[in-house]
Amino acid sequence: MSAIKVPTTTPRGKASFGQALTGQDLSTLTGVLIVLEGSDASGRTTQMNMLTEWLEQKGYAVARTGLTRSVLVGEALDQAKLGNVLSPRTMSLFYATDFYDQLENTIVPALRAGYIVLADRYIFTLMARDLVRGANLEWLESLYAKAIVPDAVFLLNASPANLVDRTLNAHHELDYWESGMDIGLSRDWYDSFVKYQHRVRAEFLRLQRKYHLDTINANHGIKAMQKELRGRIEMVLDRAYHHSPTRPA
């Protein structure tokens, strides 16, 4: 049994990527923001569940967030996806609204209360999806310039072949959006899925280089990925909380 670790000092607060988050003082946020990015079937949810359990057992309070769960536009977004009547830019803005709603109403309060926030996808997934649909990177960057810079972003990088295999095994079908059917890459869903995921991956890697995202090889098994994540998160937490070098037994 490991004892609860008491931070000796608290993290120094947060910053946004470029523009101030209107009406929010980020310098007083004491929590830690850890983000997992990656396509569906890259294993995000499984890894998040395991990380939550691990962190809570270590004595950290954990808050989780994801995309399209906000009270404000979550419902409208679900409806829009069903109907496919919105233009790509409208969808971008809808997702951005949803993102900021969660950022300000869920993530910021949790960080203020000193939680570790585990975000199941953040701005990079949103940007990658929009880039594949022809959005302008500079426009996206300015759209998300008010977002908080996370303490760590892990990109779960899996080959499209693995993604399609896992998706079919788990769901016995392919999702319309995750297959990129809206952009007309192919009439064949399987074909479209593979092509689309190749493009998404290319955009993720472009963002990874630009923003120095931490890559996790998601072709590996669940346990291997978890081990790697825990190792890297330990370092993030050490850095964030300046633990005393001698840990309590």
Add this chain to the structure above:
Amino acid sequence: MPNHVTTPAAPPPEALPGKLIAVEGLDGSGKSTQIHLLHQWLSGLGCKVFFSEWNSSEIVKEATRKGKKKQMLTPTTFSLIHATDFADRYERQILPMLKGGFLVLCDRYMFTSFARDGVRGCAPDWLRKLYGFARTPDITFYFRLPLEVALGSMLEGRPQLKYFEAGMDMDFSDDIQESFRIFQGRVMENYDEMLTEFGFTQVDATRPIPEQQEHVRDHIQQQIDLACYKQKAKK
């Protein structure tokens, strides 16, 4: 993310067959009346004309209504939800109509966001980039009233001020009328500052309605060859 200080260049000013005309101003400035009269006149002349109103997109309406009712909008989400609404109307209607050679009339345009969301603390630079995809109108009429007159007409028109309309989310004052005065005063300052930035055509909204309308129609006739927009015009 790199902090771009410079405002990006406007979208390539590719000439479109249609013309875009917007009206802006405080609530109670009479701009909706004026654009309605303009619409009537252009239709009467047999012009291809399309009218679009701020915050009217069906799909986005529900979310906006919900957010406002529960007072859960922050300056950022307030701004983004209106941008979402605008993008929906812009890409599905306004832009195609312009490409199809229509006169497109907009009751409020992105300047409403620049004015209001600016008061709510969103950076002018951020707002301008957010709407960077939209064309600047060919003509923007700014209906200007002295603040006290505008306030009087607004307060008279609606005894129960709405929460966001009065800027109550800004904590200017606990008194809703006082908050309204402060908020609208700042919105007006922002409009005034945009006069030259975007080349607004100012209309003195204290003048009688028909006189304002005459001014609007004259200006349009000077700027636009309306014969090109007649339904049966030979191309």
